[in-house]
Amino acid sequence: xxxxxxxxxxxxxxxxxxxxxxxxxxxxxxxxxxxxxxxxxxxxxxxxxxxxxxxxxxxxxxxxxxxxxxxxxxxxxxxxxxxxxxxxxxxxxxxxxxxxxxxxxxxxxxxxxxxxxxxxxxxxxxxxxxxxxxxxxxxxxxxxxxxxxxxxxxxxxxxxxxxxxxxxxxxxxxxxxxxxxxxxxxxxxxxxxxxxxxxxxxxxxxxxxxxxxxxxxxx
Numbered sequence: 124x125x126x127x128x129x130x131x132x133x134x135x136x137x138x139x140x141x142x143x144x145x146x147x148x149x150x151x152x153x154x155x156x157x158x159x160x161x162x163x164x165x166x167x168x169x170x171x172x173x174x175x176x177x178x179x180x181x182x183x184x185x186x187x188x189x190x191x192x193x194x195x196x197x198x199x200x201x202x203x204x205x206x207x208x209x210x211x212x213x214x215x216x217x218x219x220x221x222x223x224x225x226x227x228x229x230x231x232x233x234x235x236x237x238x239x240x241x242x243x244x245x246x247x248x249x250x251x252x253x254x255x256x257x258x259x260x261x262x263x264x265x266x267x268x269x270x271x272x273x274x275x276x277x278x279x280x281x282x283x284x285x286x287x288x289x290x291x292x293x294x295x296x297x298x299x300x301x302x303x304x305x306x307x308x309x310x311x312x313x314x315x316x317x318x319x320x321x322x323x324x325x326x327x328x329x330x331x332x333x334x335x336x337x338x339x340x341x342x
Contacts, residue, residue: 141230148162149220164207235336235337239336241294244292249291250329272288298337
């Protein structure tokens with residue numbers, strides 16, 4: 124046990140990871156004569172500063188940081204992981220909540236409509252293939268279908284079986300396919316960007332982690 128614990132590597136500080144900020148909202152105060160369009164959110168990982176080139180995913184739109192904005196404080200030119208801040212950018216572009224703000228030149232998240240995941244199911248009804256659920260990952264929300272169930276683990280008995288559904292309190296390794304592309308990281312790379320929940324009939328019915336993107340040749 125001691126040898127195993129000693130072999131664990133400490134997770135890298137969030138500031139040293141690639142920059143990720145899910146966009147929560149966009150603010151504009153036109154009634155007060157303020158023409159700034161401020162994108163707001165919580166920085167999950169990384170750092171960013173004025174002048175950095177940025178890209179929004181999954182849309183792929185690009186821009187440059189013009190200013191760092193936050194409530195009732197002195198002027199700042201840089202922001203760090205775990206801070207809730209806002210930014211303005213050089214060129215006015217239309218951005219919607221749910222985009223992931225990333226920094227050009229760093230490793231970017233995957234953009235795909237298909238991925239492999241582990242899901243712990245808590246729903247009253249089983250998780251089944253071909254049924255549509257709602258996926259919530261970071262600030263993104265999109266319809267999703269269970270494309271395949273690879274295997275199922277009974278959490279009580281720790282037995283793995285091949286089934287066409289995942290019952291309550293079981294863990295399934297599954298393939299999910301979204302209606303439109305989403306941006307994400309594998310949980311092994313950036314845990315904060317690889318966690319999600321599944322909603323069934325307006326209730327959170329499952330929680331999961333993304334293992335890897337899936338391409339047509341893989342499935």
